[in-house]
Amino acid sequence: MQLRRHDVLSGAIAILDEYGLGDLTMRRLGAALGVQAGALYWHFPNKQSLLAAITDEMLAPVTVEPAAAAAAAWDERLRTLARRMRDGLLAHRDGAEVATASYAARLASDAPRHAMADAFAEGGLPVQEAAMAARALFSFILGQTMDEQSRMQMDSHGALDPSDSPLFESPSAADYFEYGLGLFTDGVRSRLSGRL
């Protein structure tokens, strides 16, 4: 039976979710799929490209329904894009770490960042500035989600004192996320009003 690209990707995500990034190796993935590691390289030439495909899969929901999202005001669209990105990263173990590595290598899709840049540009930022604002927002989301996910995972492994559990943190990680997101959109709004 032929090994399809999507089977490899699903198998990799299953290992990631169950064992984490540290245990996701081509060898282990091959064993889980019942093939030699070499058979995987036909679809993914190296682990970096596999991680990039996982990142694209995790973040595919960010850019779905562009038409409906486009109907909203630019700042509402940005919030939706940012929240979907956070949700996508948190949905898989070590998701933020995988995405951070893939984006640093510039191997994952630029679609989510471009969608954010489009929203900033539609708000009125010049195109090049919109691209910079999107990159800054992207860094914030990755940095914030990495922290949040690391703590949740430490907590689930019993590595945190119960009184220090993120489950009981107030403000919560989601509150911090929303606050930071609001600062960004306010910063952009203030630049736009200076320009009008």
Added chain:
Amino acid sequence: MQLRRHDVLSGAIAILDEYGLGDLTMRRLGAALGVQAGALYWHFPNKQSLLAAITDEMLAPVTVEPAAAAAAAWDERLRTLARRMRDGLLAHRDGAEVATASYAARLASDAPRHAMADAFAEGGLPVQEAAMAARALFSFILGQTMDEQSRMQMDSHGALDPSDSPLFESPSAADYFEYGLGLFTDGVRSRLSGRL
């Protein structure tokens, strides 16, 4: 001869700078210092606490000269704190990754973040909001620096196409950093003006 805490810390930073985080183990550190790994545990009960001490050492320059910094306007102080943090993280191999892990474990010093919160509060944000703004800025700095450092290290290992080298990127990582930082301070400024 007695093994001092600072000798252990310096030895650990030397290994980090030369070989990276993946090769920094208690065993290797003990060998480099000519002691059994057990002797290190007297100073650092585990690797997590060692990484936190490295983070504190990297970021010690952020909060030096508080008196001089306090004389500047709140937004200028924030820029100074944020730039010092970026510089401190970039000065050591895998610095951003070490700091991200240490902060997620809440083991590294809160002094840099508190200094940022103080500057936001002095600008006029209510104390709890200032703390949230500081945390958001912290996430942005960690996320942005992680990306920047990963790319520089990939480039120095020849893992990037020369045309894709961050050395020739325009806008540069420093430009992106300054732009993001400006959005944050503008966001805060717009909230302050709404409050006056």
